Amino acid sequence: MASSRDRQRKLARAKLDRQMARRAARVRRRRQIQAGVGAALILALIVVGSAWALGAFDSEPKENTAAEEVCLWTPQDGTANTSLKDVGTPETTGLPTEGTRAMTVTTNQGAPITAELDVASAPCAAASIAHLASRSFYDNTNCHEIMAEGALRCGDPSGTGFGGPTYSFYNENVPDAPEPSPSASPTGKRQPAYPKGTVAMISNPPGANGSQFLLFFKDYDPDEPTYPIIGKITGGLDVLEKIGKLPTVDNGAGAKIKPQTDVVLQSLTVGEPTTGAPAATPSDPASPPPSPNAN
Template sequence: MTRALRRSILLALATASLLSACGDDSQAATNTADTADTADTAVTSVTSAEAADGCAPADGSAAKQQTFTAAPPVCLEKGASYAAVIETNRGTLHVTLRADIAPQTVNSFVNLARYHYFDGTTCHRAIQGFVVQCGDPTATGQGGPGYEFSDELPTEAYQVGSIAMANAGPNTNGSQFFIITGANGAALPPNYSLFGQVDAADLSVVGDLDAVANPADGPPLQPIDIVKVTITEQ
């Protein structure tokens, strides 16, 4: 088998793994709300029962929470823009969140971050020139928040520094996401909700993440840990 063919097979398996890695049989609670027609009405309306966990305070004062009964209600402010600062042990990523193209996804990510869901977690998977996958508190590839929500598939192309949701098939988004670290990741089909972009000034940090990624598949060669995720609103 040639090296090129072996690499192609590995990448095909890795792409399939993005679909399977975040499946969780315990995630029985799903978001059954209707998606809003436009980004102005933003995200998804939910019933009062589904809103039991509520929106975390915007000031970051919520206690850490990693288990939820349902997808969050609408927590984004109409007309506001959002960004995330993802502090890792390999450097800090400033991320522009794309509520204009993925309002439901950004809503979930923002609320989880405000509940400190991602703080102190390990990115369980990193493939060189492809992606770094994070967002699972169990670091097994099987963890999630206890709810799922619908896809918001992109019309824009992925690029290095794009952040998108991992999933276990259509409409099974939870908390796991991946950062595209190379050309092979940028060539993924548009099957994953694109919701953020690392700022150009921090693409060198994306390169640092890729430098410790696995040349095949699996955990990174050296740990990639999320220290803290902070949300800013303007």
């Protein structure tokens, strides 16, 4: 019969074996976990490396969400020049820069004169005239000059040549000076800088455009063009030519350029921008003039 000391030794040995087995199991589990973590880390490194190679982490330029400024409106002092009229300024961003806008000038001299404003070549002039028209800036003002250059001058409520809004903007689309020799054409004549039917801006001083514009009723070809071209007449050229033949009187400054009979600009409207086919020119009597919607 085994002694009690032998039984105690067997029990202690069994306990030690159980402890060693549990310890070995823990070591195996730890190694399994470490192996799994290592495999996951290697897989993650492979995925990241592949993404980097494919350019997933390349920094892309951020989109400029700020609207691009199209025009700059320079403030003019309305206290120093009392001929200026404050009707606010047009927007500087989000302005149309393509297509055309229909303009209708209604005077007391007959049928309306219609024109296309060239938004692509003169976006700021088109935006300015549309803004002023929407504020009734031009309504019931006089076209105060019939110029020797062959143009009717309008758009100055003061009738002095110095009036306009309380802002100005830079020149757009001024024609190049004529070449020394005329270019080839079927008639042997060079196209004038300002053909009959041209719509242009005029300012004093030049380059500080505001509200005043010219409607040319005959060709004008200066050595040094200075008037920015902003559009062309599409209807009512016969009315404009009739106005151009009106007698003129002294304008109070020694120039005989004021119409003897008042030419009243009763209203001016500007339509929405369009990129469709150009409107018919005055030489196409079969096509009716456009009917723009006022701003």
